[in-house]
Amino acid sequence: MTSGxxxxxxxxxxxxxxxPGPNVDIAxxxxxxxxxxxxxxxxLFAFGVIVVALSIFLAFFGPVIAPxxxxxxxxxxxxxxxxxxxxxxxxxxxxxxxxDQPPHWFxxxxxxxxxxxxxxAAPRTDMTIALxxxxxxxxxxxxxxxxxxxxxxxxxxxxxxxxxxMQAFPVFITAMILVALAGRNTSNIILALGLVYTxxxxxxxxxxxxxxxxxxxxxxxxxxxxxxxxxxxxxVLPNSVVPSLIQTSTTIGFAILLTAxxxxxxxxxxxxxxxxxxxIALGSQQIILGEWWQSVFPGIAISLTVFGFATVGHGLEExxx
Amino acid sequence: MILRFIIRRxxxxxxxxxxxxxxxxxxxxxxxxxxxxxxxxxxxxxxxYAQAEASIGLDRSVMQQLGNYLGVxxxxxxxxxxxxxxxxxxxxxxxxxxxxxxxxxxxxxxITYSLxxxxxxxxxxxxxxxxxxxxxGDKATFVWGxxxxxxxEFWWGLMFVFFFFxxxxxxxxxxxxxxxxxxxxxxxxxxNVITGFIVIDALIQGQFKAFVDAAWHLMLxxxxxxxxxxxxxxxxxxxxMVRVLRSDYILYARSCGHSDRAVAMYALRAAMAxxxxxxxxxxxxLLGGAVPIELIFALGGLGEYSIRSILNxxxxxxxxxxLIIAIVSLLxxxxxxxxxxxxxxxxTF
Numbered sequence: 001m002t003s004g005x006x007x008x009x010x011x012x013x014x015x016x017x018x019x020p021g022p023n024v025d026i027a028x029x030x031x032x033x034x035x036x037x038x039x040x041x042x043x044l045f046a047f048g049v050i051v052v053a054l055s056i057f058l059a060f061f062g063p064v065i066a067p068x069x070x071x072x073x074x075x076x077x078x079x080x081x082x083x084x085x086x087x088x089x090x091x092x093x094x095x096x097x098x099x100d101q102p103p104h105w106f107x108x109x110x111x112x113x114x115x116x117x118x119x120x121a122a123p124r125t126d127m128t129i130a131l132x133x134x135x136x137x138x139x140x141x142x143x144x145x146x147x148x149x150x151x152x153x154x155x156x157x158x159x160x161x162x163x164x165x166m167q168a169f170p171v172f173i174t175a176m177i178l179v180a181l182a183g184r185n186t187s188n189i190i191l192a193l194g195l196v197y198t199x200x201x202x203x204x205x206x207x208x209x210x211x212x213x214x215x216x217x218x219x220x221x222x223x224x225x226x227x228x229x230x231x232x233x234x235x236v237l238p239n240s241v242v243p244s245l246i247q248t249s250t251t252i253g254f255a256i257l258l259t260a261x262x263x264x265x266x267x268x269x270x271x272x273x274x275x276x277x278x279x280i281a282l283g284s285q286q287i288i289l290g291e292w293w294q295s296v297f298p299g300i301a302i303s304l305t306v307f308g309f310a311t312v313g314h315g316l317e318e319x320x321x
Numbered sequence: 322m323i324l325r326f327i328i329r330r331x332x333x334x335x336x337x338x339x340x341x342x343x344x345x346x347x348x349x350x351x352x353x354x355x356x357x358x359x360x361x362x363x364x365x366x367x368x369x370y371a372q373a374e375a376s377i378g379l380d381r382s383v384m385q386q387l388g389n390y391l392g393v394x395x396x397x398x399x400x401x402x403x404x405x406x407x408x409x410x411x412x413x414x415x416x417x418x419x420x421x422x423x424x425x426x427x428x429x430x431x432i433t434y435s436l437x438x439x440x441x442x443x444x445x446x447x448x449x450x451x452x453x454x455x456x457x458g459d460k461a462t463f464v465w466g467x468x469x470x471x472x473x474e475f476w477w478g479l480m481f482v483f484f485f486f487x488x489x490x491x492x493x494x495x496x497x498x499x500x501x502x503x504x505x506x507x508x509x510x511x512x513n514v515i516t517g518f519i520v521i522d523a524l525i526q527g528q529f530k531a532f533v534d535a536a537w538h539l540m541l542x543x544x545x546x547x548x549x550x551x552x553x554x555x556x557x558x559x560x561x562m563v564r565v566l567r568s569d570y571i572l573y574a575r576s577c578g579h580s581d582r583a584v585a586m587y588a589l590r591a592a593m594a595x596x597x598x599x600x601x602x603x604x605x606x607l608l609g610g611a612v613p614i615e616l617i618f619a620l621g622g623l624g625e626y627s628i629r630s631i632l633n634x635x636x637x638x639x640x641x642x643x644l645i646i647a648i649v650s651l652l653x654x655x656x657x658x659x660x661x662x663x664x665x666x667x668x669t670f
Contacts, residue, residue, distance in 0.1 A: 044464065044467075161340075164337075165337060165340045165341060165344065166344075168337055168341060168647060168650070168651070169341065169344075169643070169647070170605065170606070170608060170609030170610065170643065170646045170647075170650070171606060171609070171610065172606075172609045172610040172612060172624075173609035173612075173627055173631075173642065173643060173646065174609075174643075176612075176627070176628060176631050177345075177348070177349060177352075177631055177639060177643075178348075178352070180354075180631045180632055180634075181349055181352035181353075181354040181631070181634065182352045182353060182354070183353065253471055254471075257471070257473055260473055261473070261475060261612075261613055264475050264613050264616075265612050265613055265616055265628050266628070266632065267628065267631065267632065277473075280473075280475065280476055280479065283479075284479055284617065287479050287482060287483045287487070288482065288483075288486065288487055288500065288501070289487075290483075290487050290491065292483050292487075295476065295479050295480075295483075296480070299473060299476035299477075299479070299480070302473045302476065303472055303473060303476065306471040306472070306473070307467070307468055307471045307472070309471070310467055310468075310470065310471040311467060314467060
């Protein structure tokens with residue numbers, strides 16, 4: 001990946017070429033328009049943005065708009081979902097209030113929990129874990145990477161060797177160990193995933209910083225009497241953070257996969273918390289008996305969400321490269 | 322020359338392995354888990370608790386525990402790493418290294434076949450896609466690569482089981498795939514263990530029936546992994562092919578009048594090197610990351626062993642698993658770096 005030479009709004013271009021002035025605003029505007037244009041023109045990117053927006057919306061409002069309580073049994077055990085042909089009629093009857101209870105759009109599982117409610121309530125768990133884990137690794141990785149790239153001494157050398165060592169660890173096993181031994185709750189999963197994904201960001205930021213720190217604007221910032229850490233955090237950091245920000249989208253996707261995978265093997269959040277991976281696991285014993293709906297719907301949700309984050313990540317990467 | 326490179330790499334690897342063992346050792350002891358309570362149960366008397374604690378050596382100081390694990394300054398009867406042992410499992414009591422020796426080949430067989438097939442599918446697909454950039458096939462391959470690389474493989478595994486085992490039986494009366502209950506039909510004799518790869522063992526001992534049955538049982542798990550893993554590999558090979566096809570030496574080869582096919586073969590050789598690296602990374606990742614697939618198909622691989630040891634707080638088994646996985650991954654990386662040199666003449670050691 002090239003260092004941020006394409007970033008038109010970044011300070012070094014202003015320093016080196018045009019000087020501050022009206023150009024800055026134009027440059028900023030152009031970058032925003034590019035993304036809107038990308039959204040309009042590239043169907044795949046648009047799809048990704050919509051999926052990401054929807055998943056974040058459901059993380060906030062999913063449990064609120066769910067027709068049933070996602071953790072309470074309804075008494076309808078192992079109901080198959082109504083056939084797709086009946087959905088329009090059922091939908092009409094629901095909004096006009098002709099039914100005494102809302103239909104089980106996705107059926108119910110073998111303890112009577114409503115799959116539809118659980119599927120749309122699950123982003124509260126999955127997205128919280130994935131977003132916070134990505135945030136933890138982004139912040140920790142960027143700061144450590146900046147320090148490791150900016151200062152060169154034995155401490156940062158140790159830091160980089162530790163980071164190398166952590167990348168040699170098997171990701172899935174490490175996450176399982178951390179979560180299972182520290183206790184299977186949300187905050188431990190967030191910390192475990194954050195720790196597992198930090199080395200990627202350390203590496204990305206450090207590579208970027210190494211390319212930036214010999215540039216003219218860094219010398220200029222020093223020459224006007226800024227202290228070292230001010231130069232590092234106020235001047236070098238904003239210019240080195242873009243690759244990490246782009247990586248974040250992909251990392252969120254992988255964190256969703258890992259969260260679901262951990263619950264699936266029994267080392268993640270505990271049932272009956274609505275979570276896609278544990279829903280698939282609960283349905284997996286039923287699937288050879290033909291009760292497909294318990295696993296199918298949460299799986300489709302994961303599949304679309306992670307693909308959405310991957311397309312957004314890819315789109316951004318293409319745009320900024 | 323190459324020997325010096327290998328020796329240097331092995332030395333670095335040994336340092337890394339020591340680092341990994343130490344990190345795992347201290348990490349699992351730092352986390353607030355109580356393996357003794359897991360062994361004796363919540364309602365055990367303090368005496369029973371103390372006895373269990375002493376029997377697994379957790380009553381010693383952490384440094385003494387480390388000594389026992391490494392096998393230097395040891396005060397326990399169980400041999401340590403220096404004596405070529407990874408200790409005894411706390412749940413089963415048998416040596417960890419023997420248990421891993423039983424579970425590891427299953428995982429190796431699963432992921433070796435999967436990555437081999439993914440590679441064989443990915444290279445021609447990526448070549449076709451890269452030689453006609455921008456075409457429909459190219460776009461479809463690209464979307465496929467992005468999609469497959471971001472899929473929950475365990476869910477697809479379940480879907481395949483539902484479709485090929487249940488649905489086909491329900492509709493046509495024949496299952497296209499066996500029940501996901503192990504590596505072989507339990508009514509057939511398993512072949513003697515030679516390589517540990519059940520399909521190959523059956524083949525070299527001439528047990529045709531066992532060979533077919535084992536291959537049939539591996540069809541879906543391997544298929545699932547190929548489905549997920551081939552995506553990113555196709556993407557990677559295609560990206561490299563496009564880049565290489567634009568390079569000067571391809572232009573030179575073209576201007577010398579080579580046919581398109583011959584030029585593509587030149588390009589392929591250079592584009593393969595990064596793909597090999599990716600295969601190596603996937604190999605390391607899947608050694609521990611194939612757990613869900615192993616569970617779905619009840620294969621009894623290293624992943625299942627590791628999740629069992631982790632949920633039982635079986636420290637020697639956890640330490641052993643991580644160390645063995647690290648050793649195998651480092652060996653794979655080394656092999657791939659050596660292969661690189663043969664593929665790409667620009668690399669020298």
